[in-house]
Amino acid sequence: AQSVTQLDSQVPVFEEAPVELRCNYSSSVSVYLFWYVQYPNQGLQLLLKYLSGSTLVESINGFEAEFNKSQTSFHLRKPSVHISDTAEYFCAVSVNNQGGKLIFGQGTELSVKP
Amino acid sequence: DAGVIQSPRHEVTEMGQEVTLRCKPISGHNSLFWYRQTMMRGLELLIYFNNNVPIDDSGMPEDRFSAKMPNASFSTLKIQPSEPRDSAVYFCASSLALGQGYGYTFGSGTRLTVV
Numbered sequence: 001a002q003s004v005t006q007l008d009s010q011v012p013v014f015e016e017a018p019v020e021l022r023c024n025y026s027s028s029v030s031v032y033l034f035w036y037v038q039y040p041n042q043g044l045q046l047l048l049k050y051l052s053g054s055t056l057v058e059s060i061n062g063f064e065a066e067f068n069k070s071q072t073s074f075h076l077r078k079p080s081v082h083i084s085d086t087a088e089y090f091c092a093v094s095v096n097n098q099g100g101k102l103i104f105g106q107g108t109e110l111s112v113k114p
Numbered sequence: 115d116a117g118v119i120q121s122p123r124h125e126v127t128e129m130g131q132e133v134t135l136r137c138k139p140i141s142g143h144n145s146l147f148w149y150r151q152t153m154m155r156g157l158e159l160l161i162y163f164n165n166n167v168p169i170d171d172s173g174m175p176e177d178r179f180s181a182k183m184p185n186a187s188f189s190t191l192k193i194q195p196s197e198p199r200d201s202a203v204y205f206c207a208s209s210l211a212l213g214q215g216y217g218y219t220f221g222s223g224t225r226l227t228v229v
Contacts, residue, residue, distance in 0.1 A: 100213020
C-alpha cells in the first residue's frame with residue numbers, strides 16, 4: 001500500500017531562518033504530490049502541488065517543493081520564514097491507479113520563534 | 115463560491131446522545147470525504163463518496179458511526195450513541211473528481227466534545 005512519511009513531527013526555527021520539511025512516499029507508479037497547511041483552529045488549505053512537468057513547484061507565499069523521483073521525496077522549503085508561517089504542514093500523495101484518493105502524512109508542526 | 119460548509123462549528127453533547135454533523139460540498143464537486151483529527155491519531159479518513167455513492171467506509175471506527183449523502187449538495191455524519199473518545203475535530207472535504215491530480219478543499223471543521 002502507498003504511504004507517506006513525514007520525518008519530523010515538530011520543527012522549531014527562528015524567524016528569518018531557512019526551513020525544510022521532509023516528506024517521502026512509497027509508490028512504484030506515477031503519483032501526484034501535495035502539501036497542505038493547517039493554521040490553528042482552521043481546516044487544511046492547499047499550499048502547492050506537483051502534477052507533472054517541472055519538478056520544482058512554488059506557492060504564492062514563498063514556499064517551494066521539489067519532486068525527486070529517484071529518492072521518492074517531495075521536501076518543502078522556504079529560505080526565510082515568518083512568524084505567520086507557524087502551522088502544521090501535511091504532505092499527501094495521490095496514486096493514479098489506486099482510486100485517486102489522497103494519502104496524508106502524519107503532519108509536521110512548524111513553530112517559528114522571534 | 116463559499117467553499118465547503120460544515121455545521122455546527124462546535125458541538126458539546128453528553129455521552130449516549132446522538133450527534134449529527136453536516137457538510138455542504140462545493141457545487142460541482144463529485145467526491146466528498148469525512149476526516150477525523152485528534153492529537154493522538156492525527157488525520158484519519160473515515161469514509162468517502164463519489165457521485166453520492168459510498169466508495170470506502172473502512173475508516174469508520176464502529177457501527178455507531180454512519181454517513182449518508184442523499185444528494186450532491188449535502189452529507190451527514192452521525193454518531194449514535196456518542197462516547198467521550200469520539201471527541202475530535204471532524205472535517206469534510208470535497209474534490210472535483212477522484213484522481214487526476216485534483217486536490218481537496220476542506221471545510222473549517224466541527225469540534226465535537228462528548229462529556
